[in-house]
Amino acid sequence: MDIIPQLILESLLLGAFYAFMSLGFSLTWGVLNIINLAYGSYILLGSYLAYSLYTYLGIDPILSLPVSFGAGFLLGLLTQRVLIDRVMRLEPFMVLILTFGLDIFLANLLNLVFRADVRSIDVPYAERSFILGPLVVTEVKVAVFLLSLVLTGSVYLLLQRTWTGRSIRAVALDREGAQIVGISPTRVFLITSGLGTGIALSSGNLYGVLQGFTPFDGGMLTVKAFLVSIVGGLGRVESALAGGLFLGFLEVFTAFYLGEGWKFFASLIAMFLFLLLRPRGLLGGKYYGET
Amino acid sequence: MRVLEVSDLEAGYGDVQVLRSVSMHVNEEEVVAIFGSNGSGKSTFLKVLIGTLKPWGGTLKYMDHHIEDLPPEERVRRGMALAAEGRKLFLGMTVEENLLLGAWTNRERSKENLEKVYTYFPDLYRKRKDLAGDLSGGQQQMLSIGRALMSNPKLLMIDELSLGLAPAVVTKIADVLLRIREEEGVSMIVVEQEVSLALDISDRAYVFDLGEIVDEGRSEDLLRRDSIRKTYLSVL
Ligand SMILES: Nc1ncnc2c1ncn2[C@@H]1O[C@H](COP(=O)(O)OP(=O)(O)OP(=O)(O)O)[C@@H](O)[C@H]1O
Ligand SMILES: [Mg+2]
Numbered sequence: 001m002d003i004i005p006q007l008i009l010e011s012l013l014l015g016a017f018y019a020f021m022s023l024g025f026s027l028t029w030g031v032l033n034i035i036n037l038a039y040g041s042y043i044l045l046g047s048y049l050a051y052s053l054y055t056y057l058g059i060d061p062i063l064s065l066p067v068s069f070g071a072g073f074l075l076g077l078l079t080q081r082v083l084i085d086r087v088m089r090l091e092p093f094m095v096l097i098l099t100f101g102l103d104i105f106l107a108n109l110l111n112l113v114f115r116a117d118v119r120s121i122d123v124p125y126a127e128r129s130f131i132l133g134p135l136v137v138t139e140v141k142v143a144v145f146l147l148s149l150v151l152t153g154s155v156y157l158l159l160q161r162t163w164t165g166r167s168i169r170a171v172a173l174d175r176e177g178a179q180i181v182g183i184s185p186t187r188v189f190l191i192t193s194g195l196g197t198g199i200a201l202s203s204g205n206l207y208g209v210l211q212g213f214t215p216f217d218g219g220m221l222t223v224k225a226f227l228v229s230i231v232g233g234l235g236r237v238e239s240a241l242a243g244g245l246f247l248g249f250l251e252v253f254t255a256f257y258l259g260e261g262w263k264f265f266a267s268l269i270a271m272f273l274f275l276l277l278r279p280r281g282l283l284g285g286k287y288y289g290e291t
Numbered sequence: 292m293r294v295l296e297v298s299d300l301e302a303g304y305g306d307v308q309v310l311r312s313v314s315m316h317v318n319e320e321e322v323v324a325i326f327g328s329n330g331s332g333k334s335t336f337l338k339v340l341i342g343t344l345k346p347w348g349g350t351l352k353y354m355d356h357h358i359e360d361l362p363p364e365e366r367v368r369r370g371m372a373l374a375a376e377g378r379k380l381f382l383g384m385t386v387e388e389n390l391l392l393g394a395w396t397n398r399e400r401s402k403e404n405l406e407k408v409y410t411y412f413p414d415l416y417r418k419r420k421d422l423a424g425d426l427s428g429g430q431q432q433m434l435s436i437g438r439a440l441m442s443n444p445k446l447l448m449i450d451e452l453s454l455g456l457a458p459a460v461v462t463k464i465a466d467v468l469l470r471i472r473e474e475e476g477v478s479m480i481v482v483e484q485e486v487s488l489a490l491d492i493s494d495r496a497y498v499f500d501l502g503e504i505v506d507e508g509r510s511e512d513l514l515r516r517d518s519i520r521k522t523y524l525s526v527l
Binding site: 163167169170173174176177178179180181182183184235 | 341342343362363364366367368372373375379380381382383384388391392393395396398438441442
């Protein structure tokens with residue numbers, strides 16, 4: 001069948017986006033050892049921010065990526081400093097409840113401001129397509145794909161090549177080891193939370209140009225980020241790429257063969273199966289916090 | 292001047308007290324050994340010194356300054372370094388990355404210190420691209436000490452110097468330690484179960500038992516003392 005190459009192409013494009021989108025989730029999970037249930041709503045915050053900047057000021061969502069990242073970074077610092085840090089010290093499990101509440105709060109806040117209508121960021125190039133022989137892809141998807149790769153690559157370089165990145169990995173691998181070389185875990189938690197939330201909001205810009213969104217899509221996005229994280233295994237950028245591609249293929253193929261309505265079900269079923277059968281992910285990688 | 296002065300230190304976990312009224316000191320360029328039975332609080336003591344465990348009471352003075360309230364990063368910046376029990380290496384990172392992280396508080400000198408550590412431990416140079424998790428026990432111990440040296444410590448603390456290592460490796464590491472002391476004037480606290488080794492490489496020693504210091508003295512004197520020989524050196 002001729003449709004297969006087209007589906008594979010779509011899967012790859014979408015998979016790269018999911019990898020970038022989930023990177024912040026897997027990073028905070030791996031380094032802080034917490035699961036942030038508000039993550040999906042953070043993504044939507046970015047989408048609505050990009051939507052507002054585009055609709056009211058005419059700023060292209062790609063140009064406003066740094067704005068979303070910056071806003072997310074500050075938000076991450078703030079929530080870590082004011083809320084999460086204290087709770088995770090006293091009772092790590094309660095962070096789940098805390099971020100669950102935060103998620104509901106953000107969804108309702110967005111609903112209050114933007115109402116529940118489906119919004120979309122309709123950039124002028126949304127309708128244009130590239131045609132490569134038998135394959136057709138929209139320019140938007142290609143742009144999102146390339147940006148996702150560049151941004152994921154930047155995070156990789158940050159983690160591998162900079163002192164800050166090394167300190168983040170050190171805390172993830174051995175918190176006490178990090179302390180005895182003079183790294184302050186509290187500071188690393190702050191930076192990681194900032195980075196993770198920055199990634200969430202900026203991926204929201206890309207999400208917003210890919211498809212329509214409502215204030216209550218956060219839960220679904222969190223599940224996707226969770227799935228990507230457990231499929232790849234925590235801890236490495238490569239893992240997020242593997243997980244992202246998995247989700248890309250799963251969604252594109254399910255949507256084509258079973259219908260759009262089955263897409264999210266497939267994610268959920270995959271999540272349950274992974275939790276049951278391969279909780280360490282496809283690559284069998286170690287969790288950040290272990291060793 | 293004393294590099295370290297500890298008075299009436301009390302510490303523990305939760306509400307279980309481990310250290311009871313521990314007082315000791317370390318002079319400049321001195322190697323001090325600590326030994327004593329399992330669970331007597333030696334590692335706990337080093338944790339309190341580096342700052343990952345808060346003391347309940349007593350005073351800690353380093354280079355004439357109180358450090359009780361300083362976080363570990365500030366203590367490391369001022370020249371304290373610990374090669375910890377269990378080594379606490381970053382097993383998923385390369386040898387060189389582990390060493391560089393040892394220079395976290397001392398980045399300007401990371402290049403020159405890296406070379407220095409590689410001269411002390413040529414094995415580490417050969418393995419610099421390998422993951423720390425793939426090293427042998429002896430190499431990991433070298434890495435742990437090398438990482439501690441990357442911060443240019445004035446007081447180097449080593450927990451379980453010889454545990455699980457072949458005698459040849461232990462000799463190699465002990466030689467390096469004595470060289471470091473000579474060349475850089477580093478003071479050291481070495482926790483070591485192998486009492487003959489502990490007394491051999493140190494100037495003075497403290498004996499821990501149930502969280503208290505039960506004996507202390509110059510190493511050469513302790514080596515000749517009957518009580519020490521019977522209990523710890525299994526010679527009659
Ligand atoms: N993290 C901890 N939480 C609770 N208790 C601890 C902890 N670490 C050590 N202890 C207890 O504190 C006491 C002293 O332990 P510590 O590790 O300091 O002894 P040690 O002298 O280093 O022993 P070893 O020679 O076996 O290394 C022990 O009774 C131990 O069970
Ligand atoms: Mg010990």
